[in-house]
Amino acid sequence: MSEGVSWSSALQAALGSLEEGGRVSLASGDLAGHAHDEGVPFTSVPGAVVFAHSEDDILATLAVARQYSVPVTPWGAGTSLEGAVLPASGGISLDLGALDSMADLDPVGFTVRVGPGVRRVALNRRLRPHGLFFPVDPGADATLGGMAATNASGTTTVRYGGMRENVMALRVALMDGRVLKLGSLARKSSSGYALKQLLIGSEGTLGVLTSLTLRLHPLPPATVSTQLAFPDVAAAVSASVVLRGLGLVPERLEFVDADTVAAVNRHRARHDPELPTLWVELAGRDAADAEAGLALLREVAAETGGQVVGEARTPEAQSDLWAARHGVYDALRAAWPGHATRIGDICVPLSALSETASFMAQTLARYALTAPLVGHIGDGNLHLLMHAPPGDAAAWERIDHALHAIALHALSVGGTCTGEHGIGLRKRVYMREEHGEALNLMRDIKTLFDPQNLLNPGKVVGEID
Numbered sequence: 001m002s003e004g005v006s007w008s009s010a011l012q013a014a015l016g017s018l019e020e021g022g023r024v025s026l027a028s029g030d031l032a033g034h035a036h037d038e039g040v041p042f043t044s045v046p047g048a049v050v051f052a053h054s055e056d057d058i059l060a061t062l063a064v065a066r067q068y069s070v071p072v073t074p075w076g077a078g079t080s081l082e083g084a085v086l087p088a089s090g091g092i093s094l095d096l097g098a099l100d101s102m103a104d105l106d107p108v109g110f111t112v113r114v115g116p117g118v119r120r121v122a123l124n125r126r127l128r129p130h131g132l133f134f135p136v137d138p139g140a141d142a143t144l145g146g147m148a149a150t151n152a153s154g155t156t157t158v159r160y161g162g163m164r165e166n167v168m169a170l171r172v173a174l175m176d177g178r179v180l181k182l183g184s185l186a187r188k189s190s191s192g193y194a195l196k197q198l199l200i201g202s203e204g205t206l207g208v209l210t211s212l213t214l215r216l217h218p219l220p221p222a223t224v225s226t227q228l229a230f231p232d233v234a235a236a237v238s239a240s241v242v243l244r245g246l247g248l249v250p251e252r253l254e255f256v257d258a259d260t261v262a263a264v265n266r267h268r269a270r271h272d273p274e275l276p277t278l279w280v281e282l283a284g285r286d287a288a289d290a291e292a293g294l295a296l297l298r299e300v301a302a303e304t305g306g307q308v309v310g311e312a313r314t315p316e317a318q319s320d321l322w323a324a325r326h327g328v329y330d331a332l333r334a335a336w337p338g339h340a341t342r343i344g345d346i347c348v349p350l351s352a353l354s355e356t357a358s359f360m361a362q363t364l365a366r367y368a369l370t371a372p373l374v375g376h377i378g379d380g381n382l383h384l385l386m387h388a389p390p391g392d393a394a395a396w397e398r399i400d401h402a403l404h405a406i407a408l409h410a411l412s413v414g415g416t417c418t419g420e421h422g423i424g425l426r427k428r429v430y431m432r433e434e435h436g437e438a439l440n441l442m443r444d445i446k447t448l449f450d451p452q453n454l455l456n457p458g459k460v461v462g463e464i465d
């Protein structure tokens with residue numbers, strides 16, 4: 001490439017030379033569409049967007065980035081919440097959404113290979129006729145590549161684990177042009193360092209995931225869902241901990257507080273009791289087995305002051321029962337039109353759940369804030385849905401202080417500053433407190449993988465400006 005050729009022209013030439021190569025866009029609409037995520041109020045515009053169609057496109061993009069020292073930030077669906085996907089240093093936003101192939105479905109070994117751009121909802125639609133599903137459910141219709149890169153989890157993690165438990169193998173393109181195959185199709189292995197697990201959750205800072213082999217699960221033969229209301233948050237938390245202690249492993253175990261139920265009632269014209277509420281789904285070998293679990297659950301609820309609000313046994317009825325839980329985000333947005341939102345995300349040991357919920361309520365009161373509390377409570381993962389008018393600087397400052405106090409509290413009880421949304425830009429401030437000396441080793445690993453610091457620079461282990 002001759003001197004003076006801009007990196008975007010070099011990109012266009014490199015991708016154009018590939019058979020059916022991807023597309024480089026400098027269009028303002030594409031740049032703006034890759035300048036924000038779902039959680040950060042500020043934007044960061046890339047210099048170009050590459051819409052990759054193949055692993056070769058990814059390798060060609062990385063080669064140009066190396067040659068011209070241009071930052072590259074992988075992009076899945078842009079639904080992450082902590083700034084991880086923002087092209088904070090400009091450069092290339094590498095959109096992987098078109099790599100949406102699905103191959104090698106193995107219904108005996110329970111695996112399938114997918115491109116990183118496959119969306120979660122589409123994947124499960126394609127698996128359903130085979131009696132299989134992929135359990136990790138982050139709520140948003142994210143890509144499998146983005147979900148692996150953030151080690152996503154969600155409503156079903158209490159039963160099936162998150163991405164680290166459900167990705168068996170990866171192909172990864174490194175910044176230096178090598179392509180690694182990590183993991184295997186075996187259900188266990190003692191072989192070598194766990195690099196697959198290192199790449200999962202690395203938020204696009206160590207390599208670009210070009211293909212994933214997923215662990216699938218058979219659809220449960222019978223399920224029942226129930227909705228339980230409690231007199232206060234402590235009673236709901238206590239019920240969730242007791243039922244785990246009894247050895248009941250629900251498919252899903254979710255919590256929302258009273259204000260949130262009220263917001264969903266208004267938004268969806270429902271009439272659920274406006275009390276702290278648990279949603280629980282249980283599976284069984286057959287209907288009788290699932291009902292036996294439900295009977296035990298009713299006993300736990302009764303002992304902790306809970307009342308059964310609803311039960312559902314058919315897919316339609318379950319979908320209606322869960323609609324109130326799944327509608328939380330939309331209901332809250334409707335409750336405060338024009339407000340921006342910011343979702344707090346911490347995870348604590350189950351033994352510290354109750355005191356953490358109280359601490360969160362006290363902290364909101366101290367900063368004169370109201371925010372619904374929702375959580376994947378079976379995992380000890382709590383979210384506060386903060387909201388304020390975008391221009392209300394004083395309110396946002398109070399929100400920052402409150403979320404900061406809550407993150408430090410989570411660390412002080414042996415938890416983590418993020419259960420599932422990742423570090424991105426905003427949570428780097430907790431990395432030293434949470435990881436101590438290990439942060440230095442993480443920075444060494446980043447340098448080993450990416451000596452020019454071009455792949456999603458500044459994120460996760462980056463220094464804070």
Ligand SMILES: Cc1cc2nc3c(=O)[nH]c(=O)nc-3n(C[C@H](O)[C@H](O)[C@H](O)COP(=O)(O)OP(=O)(O)OC[C@H]3O[C@@H](n4cnc5c(N)ncnc54)[C@H](O)[C@@H]3O)c2cc1C
Pocket residue numbers: 037038073074075076077078079080081084085096116137138139140141142143144145146147148149150151152153154155203204205207208209210329420421456
């Ligand atoms: C309403 C709402 C609810 C949510 N609830 C949850 C929840 O319950 N649980 C949860 O875990 N998350 C949740 N999220 C956050 C978000 O959906 C997840 O973080 C999701 O995993 C992001 O996937 P994505 O495809 O949108 O990734 P993006 O946002 O596009 O990218 C996320 C990160 O992954 C990197 N990346 C993307 N693709 C690749 C690739 N192929 N190779 C390497 N790096 C890559 C990006 O550079 C970035 O650092 C929620 C978000 C919203 C808006």
